[in-house]
Amino acid sequence: MNDQRPVAIVIFIFLVGVVLLTKLFLIQVVDDSFMKKAERNAIQRVVDHPYRGLVYDRNGKLLVYNNPIFDLMLVPKEFEVGDTTRFLDIFGITKEELIEAYTAARKYSPVKPSPLIKQISTTDFARIQDYLIDYPGLFIMTRSVRSYPLPIAAHALGYIGEINARQLESDSSNYYRQGDYVGLSGMERFYENQLRGQKGVKYKMVNVRGVDKGPFKDGEYDTASVAGTNITSTIDMELQRYGEMLLNGKKGSVVAIEPKTGEILAMISAPFYDPNDLTGADFSNTYRSLNSDESKPLFNRPIMATYPPGSIFKVVQSLIGLQEGILTPETTFACNKSLVACHNHPSPVNLFGAIRNSCNPYYHQAFRQIINQEKSSNTYKDTEIGLNAWREKVLKFGLGGRLGVDMPNEKGGDVPSSKYYDRFYGEGRWKYSTIYSLSIGQGEMLVTPLQMANLAAIFANKGYYYTPHLVKAINGDPNQIPEKYQIKNEVGVDSYHFDMIQDAMAQALYGTATRAIIKDIEIAGKTGTAQNPHGEDHSVFVAFAPKSDPKIAIAVYVENAGWGGRAAASTASLMIEKYIRKEITRPELEQYVLAGNFIY
Incomplete structure (x- = not known):
C-alpha cells in the first residue's frame, strides 16, 4: 500500500500537466479569444496641448484668442482600412496624400501617433467623428489656433505655425516635438516662452477599434496642461x-x-x-501667396525698412551742436544755395529759423563746424576725428543699431563711421566735401521708422x-x-x-x-x-x-x-x-x- 503512493503522485502530476498543456495549447493555438481580449484594451498616451496665452490691448480689449481645432492622428501598427475609396471620401483626402502620410508616420514610428490630417475645423470634425470607430489606429487630438476679433496689427502680433527641423534641433529645453506649434514672428515669437504654457499628458484605455474606454487607473498618472500666460500689449x-x-x-x-x-x-x-x-489648414498656401506678393x-x-532720415535729422544736428557749444540759438548762416539746394525762405537765419524753415545750407555750414574743429593740421585726419566723435553722439539717440524692441528681426540702420569711408574711398582720401550730405540726413545714413x-x-x-x-x-x-x-x-x-x-x-x-x-x-x-x-x-x-x-x-x-x-x-x-x-x-x-x- 505504501509502495503505491509515489506511483499515484506521479500519475496525478502527469495528468495535471497534460490538462494544463492541453489548455495552454487551446488558448495559444486553437482559441484566440484571449488574445483578442488582451488587444481589446490598450493604454494610449495623449499629449494635452495647452491653450496659448491671450493678448489684450492696453485698454483690456481682446486682440488674440484661441479657437479649437482637431488633428486626426494615426498609429501605423494599428491602422486598418477596408474600403479605401470610402475612407478617402469620408476624410476628404487623396490616395496619394494617404500614402504619403502613412509612409511618413511609419518611418517616424510604427507605434507612436503621427498626424494624418491637420487642423480639422469644428464643422469637419462633427462630420467625421462618427466614422472614427470604423478605423482602428485613428484618434483625434485637440489643439487650438489663434483667432483675431479684428483683422489688425498682424505685424506686431505675429503668427504661429508648425515647428521646423532647425527649430527642433535648437530646442535646448526639449519641450517641443514634431508637429507642435510655435510663435514664428512678432510678439508670438518674442514671448513664446510665456505664451506657450505647459503641456500635460493623459493616459487612457482604448479598445482595438479606437473607442475610448476611460482613463487608465482613474487618471492616477495624468498631468494637467497649464495654459499660457496672458499678455497685455501696449x-x-x-x-x-x-x-x-x-x-x-x-x-x-x-x-x-x-x-x-x-x-x-x-x-x-x-x-x-x-x-x-x-x-487653420490653409496656412501653408496662404503664406506662400503672401510671401510671393510683389507688394x-x-x-x-x-522695424525692417531703412530710409534716409532726411530733414528730421537736422534736429539731432542742432542738439549736438548746442550741447558741444559749437552752435547757439543766435548762430546765423546765410542760405547759400551754391552749397546745397534749398527752397525759398528769408536769409540769413539763426538756429530757430533754420529748424522752422528746414534750411539745407545752414546745416551744411553748421555740420562743417561740428566735424572740422582743427584737431589735426591734416584736413583728412581732422575730418576723420570729427566724424568719429560726432558719430558717438548720434548713437546715443538710438540710431545706428537695434533699439531692442520686443520683436524679432529688427534692423539697426546705419550711421557711417570713418572705417566705412576708408573702405569705400581709401584711408586718408576723403574729407568733409565727401560726407556733407550727412548734414541733412541723406547720403549713407539709414534709419528705421521705429527709430524715427x-x-x-x-x-x-x-x-x-x-x-x-x-x-x-x-x-x-x-x-x-x-x-x-x-x-x-x-x-x-x-x-x-x-x-x-x-x-x-x-x-x-x-x-x-x-x-x-x-x-x-x-x-x-x-x-x-x-x-x-x-x-x-x-x-x-x-x-x-x-x-x-x-x-x-x-x-x-x-x-x-x-x-x-x-x-x-x-x-x-x-x-x-x-x-x-x-x-x-x-x-x-x-x-x-x-x-x-x-x-x-
Whole structure:
C-alpha cells in the first residue's frame, strides 16, 4: 500500500500537466479569444496641448484668442482600412496624400501617433467623428489656433505655425516635438516662452477599434496642461485700427509711442494682411501667396525698412551742436544755395529759423563746424576725428543699431563711421566735401521708422527715452515686463537745449506742414523727404503732442508720396487727434488721406 503512493503522485502530476498543456495549447493555438481580449484594451498616451496665452490691448480689449481645432492622428501598427475609396471620401483626402502620410508616420514610428490630417475645423470634425470607430489606429487630438476679433496689427502680433527641423534641433529645453506649434514672428515669437504654457499628458484605455474606454487607473498618472500666460500689449486697438484704415492701399509705416514710457501705441506696416488668414489648414498656401506678393505684405516696415532720415535729422544736428557749444540759438548762416539746394525762405537765419524753415545750407555750414574743429593740421585726419566723435553722439539717440524692441528681426540702420569711408574711398582720401550730405540726413545714413518715432519721443522728453516695447503687463503684472524696458536712456544733451528746439518744431508746422495743425492741440513736428532713387521720394513726418505735456510721439513714412508736409504730416495729424480726442473733427483731411493723391 505504501509502495503505491509515489506511483499515484506521479500519475496525478502527469495528468495535471497534460490538462494544463492541453489548455495552454487551446488558448495559444486553437482559441484566440484571449488574445483578442488582451488587444481589446490598450493604454494610449495623449499629449494635452495647452491653450496659448491671450493678448489684450492696453485698454483690456481682446486682440488674440484661441479657437479649437482637431488633428486626426494615426498609429501605423494599428491602422486598418477596408474600403479605401470610402475612407478617402469620408476624410476628404487623396490616395496619394494617404500614402504619403502613412509612409511618413511609419518611418517616424510604427507605434507612436503621427498626424494624418491637420487642423480639422469644428464643422469637419462633427462630420467625421462618427466614422472614427470604423478605423482602428485613428484618434483625434485637440489643439487650438489663434483667432483675431479684428483683422489688425498682424505685424506686431505675429503668427504661429508648425515647428521646423532647425527649430527642433535648437530646442535646448526639449519641450517641443514634431508637429507642435510655435510663435514664428512678432510678439508670438518674442514671448513664446510665456505664451506657450505647459503641456500635460493623459493616459487612457482604448479598445482595438479606437473607442475610448476611460482613463487608465482613474487618471492616477495624468498631468494637467497649464495654459499660457496672458499678455497685455501696449497697442491701442482703436488707434491701430484707424491708422490701418488711413494707410489702406498705400506703402509705408506708422509708429506711435507714449513718450513717458516707451510703450508703442500703434505699429502699422502697409500693405498689411488679415492675421486670420495665417491660421487653420490653409496656412501653408496662404503664406506662400503672401510671401510671393510683389507688394511684400509680410515685410515688417517699422522695424525692417531703412530710409534716409532726411530733414528730421537736422534736429539731432542742432542738439549736438548746442550741447558741444559749437552752435547757439543766435548762430546765423546765410542760405547759400551754391552749397546745397534749398527752397525759398528769408536769409540769413539763426538756429530757430533754420529748424522752422528746414534750411539745407545752414546745416551744411553748421555740420562743417561740428566735424572740422582743427584737431589735426591734416584736413583728412581732422575730418576723420570729427566724424568719429560726432558719430558717438548720434548713437546715443538710438540710431545706428537695434533699439531692442520686443520683436524679432529688427534692423539697426546705419550711421557711417570713418572705417566705412576708408573702405569705400581709401584711408586718408576723403574729407568733409565727401560726407556733407550727412548734414541733412541723406547720403549713407539709414534709419528705421521705429527709430524715427523714438527720436520724436526724445524731443518730447527733452533728452531721454525708454526702449520702445509692445508689452505693458505679463499676467496682469507690469513689473514682469523685461527690465530693459523700464530703464531711462539719456542721450547726453542737457534738457534746457530742448526748449528752443520744441518751440521751433511747433512753428515749423506753419511753414512746411500746415495740414498738420489742429485747433487747441499744439503739435511740435518736423517734415522730411527721404530721397528715393527708384521713383518718387518718400514722405516723412515726426511729431509729438500736446507740446506742453506730450502724450504721443509719432513717425509716419508714406512711400513714393513726395513732400513730407502732405501725406505723412496729414496722416500723423489725424492719428494724434484720434488718440487725444478719440474723434476726428476734420473729415475733409481724412478724405484727403484716404484718397491718396499726394503727388498732384
